[in-house]
């Protein structure tokens with residue numbers, strides 16, 4: 001029986017294993033150094049915040065693996081020998097494979113800051129980081145202040161976590177406005193305000209220079225690059241992005257760049273070795289996507305796809321329309337298609353922005369200046385129906401259509417206040433159109449394109 | 450703000466403490482006249498009983514029910530023993546000793562509590578309400594901006610099965626045990642709400658009136674907590690208002706007022722088979738003897754169960770009943786909300802659920818079949834089994850222990866819907882309709898799920914919502930009561946409760962939206 005070994009029990013590796021099992025009888029082993037069982041990394045924050053226990057982050061009960069004949073092995077793989085198809089574990093053990101899948105995810109970036117390895121400095125990626133944080137910052141009495149470096153999605157989650165225990169947080173963000181590499185100005189501004197509203201000390205256009213230690217090797221303070229200001233703190237969270245967790249294969253024959261280099265079939269340069277998830281790097285970016293996509297959905301989609309290839313139906317990785325979601329403290333964010341921030345925004349991309357006069361609710365719709373083709377939407381504080389936007393993008397609908405049928409796309413809970421008419425009113429004024437909103441229609445919503 | 454909260458907690462605990470002490474306090478002195486009235490009202494012919502009470506109880510001062518009650522139960526058992534021996538069946542006393550003690554206690558209570566009902570009401574209910582509101586209201590400010598407020602639930606003893614949780618458990622279980630099995634100890638409580646009961650129905654309060662009144666009070670106070678906690682979520686606000694309305698108006702006020710108007714006591718929203726004794730002989734007789742209104746109730750009860758309930762479930766899902774109307778659901782969604790995370794999500798629990806709840810449904814249907822058979826044929830037995838024995842077993846095991854003691858008492862340990870999930874025969878019936886013929890579903894939003902598990906954790910019905918959502922599948926489960934909390938707590942906006950066309954409601958998927966469309970077709974069409 002062919003033996004498939006998957007390194008990494010994250011969403012990509014586990015999705016792959018599940019799908020291989022559905023398609024075949026192959027022997028499957030998942031190796032991970034982090035935990036015995038798959039858990040949802042995205043939910044780490046909720047454990048610290050007391051919304052859940054760690055066991056709740058595990059999507060499958062423990063019997064699931066045995067029942068599906070997926071072997072789990074805990075251990076850290078130190079080297080990969082592709083010639084003899086052998087994996088070497090840190091503890092000296094070895095494992096033979098017929099096909100190998102690298103799904104080792106990411107690790108937090110460290111940019112060589114002085115003091116970045118002190119006790120009290122941590123990332124927020126692995127389960128061990130969570131345990132570490134619980135030790136270092138159990139309460140506001142033990143941790144008098146925390147400084148977070150890097151204004152991305154994990155940074156703001158870490159800020160929310162600490163905030164939930166009333167620990168004062170200073171949030172250093174390199175950009176001039178939160179996440180404005182991705183978000184258009186209006187939205188980014190709104191999030192800035194929201195962060196401050198939660199009493200988080202947000203410092204924009206601010207870089208870390210150095211982390212200082214006390215006599216015991218614990219974090220004492222950080223120094224800010226721009227002002228040389230010294231901030232006393234007990235914990236420093238490094239959340240300036242992630243990069244592929246692939247140091248252990250740097251010496252193997254597998255080609256790597258920032259990540260493990262793969263073609264569209266998720267194959268590496270070595271036969272029978274594949275890479276998926278956060279650690280995979282496409283030779284060429286697919287559409288507007290980045291060559292490395294460290295998001296949950298990408299890992300899952302790659303797992304779904306690679307299972308076909310491994311089970312004899314060689315298929316290229318062809319992701320559909322881009323979508324993503326996040327939550328900024330209390331504000332939910334969803335996006336479908338492409339809406340660019342000021343950086344990297346193509347000339348033809350025009351935006352329509354509507355914001356609620358009082359609440360933290362807004363949308364930005366991107367469309368082609370000349371053809372009016374709908375390109376994408378960002379929504380804050382309004383939930384939207386994935387299927388509808390996916391269909392509109394496939395059908396290349398124009399922005400007027402999207403505006404008129406926005407009610408079909410609304411996914412807020414029942415009885416929520418709807419804003420479609422306000423939105424369309426503003427759109428009509430700005431673009432001199434005469435659109436009217438159409439009533440929501442189940443027939444349209446459920447008709448498959 | 451914090452200080453107000455703390456003071457509120459202290460006040461609440463004082464009120465609760467006095468309330469808890471009341472069953473053991475109070476003085477009782479049964480005078481000759483009242484005693485004679487009871488004897489003649491109850492049609493008691495046992496001279497053994499009468500003499501023993503005359504010598505042991507009448508005219509004597511008792512401090513606390515615990516001194517009075519044993520005397521009465523002893524007298525009853527002595528009397529019955531003697532009469533059984535002498536085969537004097539007509540002299541035997543069939544009134545339960547706790548009912549007899551409650552009756553005697555109620556008429557003979559004299560001391561401070563009986564003479565200061567208003568004051569003691571204030572010291573118990575009043576302080577409880579004021580304290581609880583002082584504890585809850587500051588959350589408007591303390592909880593900060595609106596949004597999901599689950600911080601610290603698993604850190605706190607009360608909501609994480611810590612010692613506070615266990616204390617609440619002990620309190621609730623004891624309370625239900627008193628209510629169902631030792632109602633004489635509720636005598637003092639009944640005194641406090643006599644004025645309210647008299648104003649409504651014209652009668653003094655019994656222990657079920659205390660329960661009904663407390664139910665409304667607790668739900669109202671905890672509904673305030675719900676309003677504050679979920680103030681960003683209008684679905685929750687509407688739903689809470691609805692259960693509160695149905696509890697206060699339909700379950701509490703209307704039945705009491707009907708009694709005042711010489712009509713049968715009836716809760717118009719309590720549908721059979723949850724209302725398991727609807728077809729019991731005494732109820733049918735009572736309804737039939739009550740003329741027009743009785744017949745109306747009889748027809749309404751049948752139409753409610755056979756037509757209204759399933760048709761509404763077809764259009765809206767069982768939520769219209771279970772989390773918008775029902776009293777059990779109402780308490781679960783208010784008092785029980787802090788405990789919703791304790792429902793067991795394992796496959797094992799789901800199996801237990803399906804066996805148990807359907808067994809109860811079968812039980813109630815068989816029992817009702819026997820009851821009706823007995824009613825129409827006027828024979829007490831069916832196939833040699835006594836109908837009344839079956840009814841008593843159901844009332845005791847299901848009606849009292851399961852629905853009451855376990856259903857509510859176990860909130861802090863097993864979550865707030867133990868009864869609704871494992872026991873309620875009406876829920877089982879609605880569940881069939883919801884599962885097989887309904888427009889209701891929880892739609893999963895394409896591929897947006899990140900498997901975080903918030904939805905499953907907070908599903909009070911123990912549904913592993915994530916298991917569906919992470920596959921892109923809609924959630925169609927007979928047990929879902931449509932509380933909407935899974936949708937509320939989802940950080941990615943993945944879940945929406947909605948009523949739509951039946952076609953495509955159940956949508957098993959393997960590959961989620963967002964991936965290669967050809968791959969989706971290939972795998973999902975199989």
Ligand SMILES: Cc1cc2nc3c(=O)[nH]c(=O)nc-3n(C[C@H](O)[C@H](O)[C@H](O)COP(=O)(O)OP(=O)(O)OC[C@H]3O[C@@H](n4cnc5c(N)ncnc54)[C@H](O)[C@@H]3O)c2cc1C
Pocket residue numbers: 007008009010011012013031032033034035041042043044045075076077078103104105106124125126154157245248276277278279293294295296297299325326899
């Ligand atoms: C706090 C946080 C919040 C997030 N929120 C979101 C979100 O909301 N939406 C979203 O789209 N994405 C989110 N992400 C990103 C998302 O979690 C990742 O993209 C995804 O988990 C990557 O999955 P993966 O399977 O590629 O790798 P991982 O989940 O990282 O799994 C890889 C596993 O391999 C193990 N491993 C690595 N090297 C070795 C070795 N040599 N030997 C043995 N085992 C090894 C690792 O220990 C790890 O357990 C979040 C990430 C974090 C950290």
Ligand code: SF4
Pocket residue numbers: 891904907908909910911912914924928929930931932933934935936946
């Ligand atoms: S699935 Fe959702 S709506 Fe249904 S009972 Fe569970 S939490 Fe409530």
Ligand code: SF4
Pocket residue numbers: 897898899900901902903904905914915918919938939940941942943944
């Ligand atoms: S809460 Fe939402 S994102 Fe999290 S597992 Fe449930 S459906 Fe998925």
